[in-house]
């Protein structure tokens with residue numbers, strides 16, 4: 601047994617110190633960034649937010665909406681091949697990842713789609729990125745897709761970030777137990793405070809010229825700024841994008857004290873809800889590692905994206921960063937003992 605005694609931080613444990621700035625207006629802050637991908641060799645320019653591949657969030661509709669602001673979507677893996685072929689022929693697919701899991705059906709679907717249309721970006725997604733099989737799967741994906749941008753995860757430590765990049769990942773997804781509807785930390789005791797995971801893994805990835813995507817734990821726009829400040833190249837969002845028109849699911853209207861309240865259901869991909877939907881129930885050798893919640897319905901995602909972009913631009917004027925790369929360089933975190941606990945929305 602071993603105990604690490606240095607402090608590990610979540611987003612809520614820090615604030616960002618303001619610094620002298622020459623930016624006179626938020627419009628001078630550039631929130632688009634160009635990346636060159638290590639293995640794929642291609643370039644991508646845009647607003648580096650990625651909608652999570654959860655089945656309520658990673659939808660074609662979300663892809664179309666996010667594409668308008670040059671942000672990305674990791675599509676969920678439950679669309680049939682024919683629909684994916686049509687989608688990958690459309691303009692919005694330039695900012696979308698095809699998602700594969702570990703099942704042979706997922707890989708067969710990827711092969712079927714690729715037989716019809718180019719799939720330039722692929723996300724390989726498992727809850728636990730620490731297995732040898734996962735490294736082998738990433739290596740196989742790379743050898744079968746030499747020119748595709750490959751995102752792989754999730755992990756939370758430097759050595760596994762390096763291993764995934766060396767196996768062929770361009771982007772490593774960082775976060776275990778950090779998601780808003782994830783119960784892994786409660787059920788297993790395993791996890792890592794998200795900001796420290798990002799700081800550690802970004803350093804490892806950048807040393808090899810790879811990139812990281814901070815996945816999970818952002819509940820307010822300031823958390824996205826903190827993730828980028830900690831070194832995240834991309835930030836993946838689930839809960840912050842839940843409850844919008846572009847999400848899958850029904851909007852339920854209720855009368856509470858004479859007032860109409862509109863809500864949507866949002867659940868973890870390892871929740872009982874998701875396992876019943878896709879696997880007929882929770883297998884008896886495992887337990888659900890996600891929960892099901894209702895979130896307020898918030899209309900079109902466009903406004904939420906405007907708020908996020910506004911928060912980011914404002915932060916950049918506070919710290920004097922003209923572009924996203926400078927956000928990391930200009931960030932000094934201040935440790936705080938207690939912070940107001942706000943919930944976005």
Ligand code: 5GP
Nearest residue numbers: 652779780782816817838839868869870890
């Ligand atoms: P959020 O932005 O909602 O805080 O986090 C989204 C992330 O939570 C997803 O991208 C995914 O990595 C993770 N996630 C989604 N569903 C589950 C689940 O059921 N269990 C666990 N452990 N993580 C989940």
